Amino acid sequence: MSLNNCHICVIRRIHQIRRSTGRIALCLLLAALTALSAATGCRFPDPGQTDPPALTSPDPTREDSAPLVISDQLPLTEDQAAQAAASLDRPLEHYDLVRPGGACDPASLEQVEIHRVVDGDTLIVIRDDRPVRLRLIGIDAPESYSHHDPAMRTHQGESVSRVVTAWLTGRQAYLQFDREPTDPYDRLLAYVWLDAHTMVNEVLVREGLVWQHRYPPNTLFNDYFEQLEELAQKEGRGIWGNGAAAGFGYDEIKINKRSGSDMNKKTIYLAGGCFWGVERYYQLLPQGILETESGYANGTSPDPSYEDVCRGDTGYAETVRLVYDPAAISLKAVLAHFFRIIDPTTRDHQGNDYGDQYRPGIYYTDPEDFEVICDYIDARRKDYTRPIVVEVLELMNFYSAEDWHQDYLLKNPSGYCHVDLSQVEIPLRPEELPQGGAEPVHTGDQLDPQLFESQLSRQRAPMDYDKPDPEQLKKELTELQYQVTQEDQTERPFSNEFDQHYEAGLYVDVVSGEPLFSSRDKYDAGCGWPAFSRPVARGALVYREDTSLWRKRVEVRSGGADSHLGHVFEDGPAASGGLRYCINSAALRFIPLSRMEAEGYGDWVDEVTGS
Numbered sequence: 001m002s003l004n005n006c007h008i009c010v011i012r013r014i015h016q017i018r019r020s021t022g023r024i025a026l027c028l029l030l031a032a033l034t035a036l037s038a039a040t041g042c043r044f045p046d047p048g049q050t051d052p053p054a055l056t057s058p059d060p061t062r063e064d065s066a067p068l069v070i071s072d073q074l075p076l077t078e079d080q081a082a083q084a085a086a087s088l089d090r091p092l093e094h095y096d097l098v099r100p101g102g103a104c105d106p107a108s109l110e111q112v113e114i115h116r117v118v119d120g121d122t123l124i125v126i127r128d129d130r131p132v133r134l135r136l137i138g139i140d141a142p143e144s145y146s147h148h149d150p151a152m153r154t155h156q157g158e159s160v161s162r163v164v165t166a167w168l169t170g171r172q173a174y175l176q177f178d179r180e181p182t183d184p185y186d187r188l189l190a191y192v193w194l195d196a197h198t199m200v201n202e203v204l205v206r207e208g209l210v211w212q213h214r215y216p217p218n219t220l221f222n223d224y225f226e227q228l229e230e231l232a233q234k235e236g237r238g239i240w241g242n243g244a245a246a247g248f249g250y251d252e253i254k255i256n257k258r259s260g261s262d263m264n265k266k267t268i269y270l271a272g273g274c275f276w277g278v279e280r281y282y283q284l285l286p287q288g289i290l291e292t293e294s295g296y297a298n299g300t301s302p303d304p305s306y307e308d309v310c311r312g313d314t315g316y317a318e319t320v321r322l323v324y325d326p327a328a329i330s331l332k333a334v335l336a337h338f339f340r341i342i343d344p345t346t347r348d349h350q351g352n353d354y355g356d357q358y359r360p361g362i363y364y365t366d367p368e369d370f371e372v373i374c375d376y377i378d379a380r381r382k383d384y385t386r387p388i389v390v391e392v393l394e395l396m397n398f399y400s401a402e403d404w405h406q407d408y409l410l411k412n413p414s415g416y417c418h419v420d421l422s423q424v425e426i427p428l429r430p431e432e433l434p435q436g437g438a439e440p441v442h443t444g445d446q447l448d449p450q451l452f453e454s455q456l457s458r459q460r461a462p463m464d465y466d467k468p469d470p471e472q473l474k475k476e477l478t479e480l481q482y483q484v485t486q487e488d489q490t491e492r493p494f495s496n497e498f499d500q501h502y503e504a505g506l507y508v509d510v511v512s513g514e515p516l517f518s519s520r521d522k523y524d525a526g527c528g529w530p531a532f533s534r535p536v537a538r539g540a541l542v543y544r545e546d547t548s549l550w551r552k553r554v555e556v557r558s559g560g561a562d563s564h565l566g567h568v569f570e571d572g573p574a575a576s577g578g579l580r581y582c583i584n585s586a587a588l589r590f591i592p593l594s595r596m597e598a599e600g601y602g603d604w605v606d607e608v609t610g611s
């Protein structure tokens with residue numbers, strides 16, 4: 001029997017005991033609370049009062065258990081974690097009296113299944129029959145052994161991860177959202193409830209397994225979590241049992257000891273089919289590559305084996321972790337070599353290897369790399385007759401492959417390899433490293449719309465749309481919508497709202513409501529963002545030269561509100577004018593055809609229907 005099965009059995013036995021004694025325990029708890037309240041002079045508040053009072057300290061209700069101390073020397077074993085997890089289900093319903101909002105109504109919340117635990121503050125939940133990453137808001141957990149950077153991993157983080165795994169895996173849960181339901185990386189942001197009285201975020205702070213952390217604008221429980229953390233610190237619970245040595249999730253001593261050259265290292269994760277050939281190709285590059293490691297990335301099961309991944313149902317991709325010196329080789333050059341050894345137009349195979357685990361992907365850990373990666377891919381689209389389907393995602397997890405996979409072709413030179421290793425000797429060609437324009441331009445120079453709109457009808461978009469002031473916009477827009485439209489940022493490809501949306505209707509500016517694009521002109525460009533062949537009318541858009549990265553592009557902004565929308569490229573369908581308007585979903589609001597008259601867009605129906 002595996003350790004995982006063992007600790008599940010422990011939990012089941014404890015749950016059976018708890019069910020048989022639940023009523024007696026509840027009666028004893030209520031009696032104890034009454035006696036303790038009288039003896040200590042602590043008074044629980046009237047549940048009907050508007051503002052919850054500060055928690056008392058020391059908290060009389062916590063005398064029911066000794067604090068669980070999370071050592072920074074060694075992680076808890078699986079059995080220890082299972083026993084600790086069982087204690088987290090104690091019914092402490094009196095917290096409903098001091099928690100803002102009191103108990104919850106599970107029937108009014110979205111129900112999900114907790115598929116697995118990534119670490120103490122991040123879960124994978126099953127939502128609409130697919131796994132989705134969820135961030136527990138209001139808290140931060142110490143980094144576990146699953147962190148992609150070895151220098152960030154801590155024993156405390158691994159202990160917390162094991163406890164939370166034993167406690168939550170496989171359970172039904174209910175999601176309570178604050179102002180922002182997702183973050184810019186499309187992770188859900190939620191307070192997770194197991195029942196009407198048990199909020200996971202709250203329990204983890206209360207037991208000292210995490211520390212509270214404010215994530216505005218999600219502020220519903222911030223002050224309450226701060227009070228819980230103060231009590232956990234005073235009682236020495238969880239990570240606070242070691243006092244200031246808790247490390248707050250980062251091994252600061254280890255980080256500070258790293259040399260200056262280490263601080264200049266960068267890491268990227270590349271999935272390009274069988275990892276044997278990909279790893280060996282980069283090992284043979286003459287300069288810049290410092291470390292390579294074969295492994296499995298962005299899947300849904302913990303600690304997968306090669307056999308698990310080969311089944312093709314774990315979500316993992318065979319991936320190579322590359323550590324490189326950006327002073328010796330740029331990320332753009334790393335990507336150029338990657339495109340040289342893969343077919344970026346095939347989804348589920350490379351070479352002779354077929355299956356989801358062989359899909360091409362680029363997984364980043366530095367958010368600043370995201371736009372460089374996307375821009376490089378956009379620059380290379382003209383080189384292929386089919387759409388580029390390389391997925392670009394934040395790294396969710398990475399597990400090192402078995403030892404026999406590491407340096408496989410170095411140890412077995414005649415082994416299987418789908419990569420032409422002789423290409424490593426050929427210098428990168430100019431077309432593999434697309435550059436910006438030869439003549440310097442100033443970012444923001446406006447271009448003549450006639451260059452792009454010569455085929456449009458004479459209808460012009462009205463310009464009487466008002467743009468709210470910045471403070472009002474921050475209240476009305478989500479964080480991602482504000483970042484895209486007002487700060488010129490880019491959302492993630494393939495996981496945004498309108499990429500694969502083809503209902504008939506009108507796309508308008510999310511800020512002002514001005515018409516921008518018709519569903520009639522939308523098509524699947526394979527780029528991961530909504531693509532249109534033209535705007536809905538003359539004057540709807542403003543075009544500006546953009547040299548914010550390493551090549552000249554044409555930025556597209558709305559004509560009335562001046563919202564950043566995206567960019568226009570000359571690789572669209574020739575029959576429709578040859579343009580591709582690559583637009584952020586976060587900059588758009590969609591008006592279904594059936595609602596256009598009611599919402600004041602009746603004059604634009606013909607642009608949607610083609611009548």
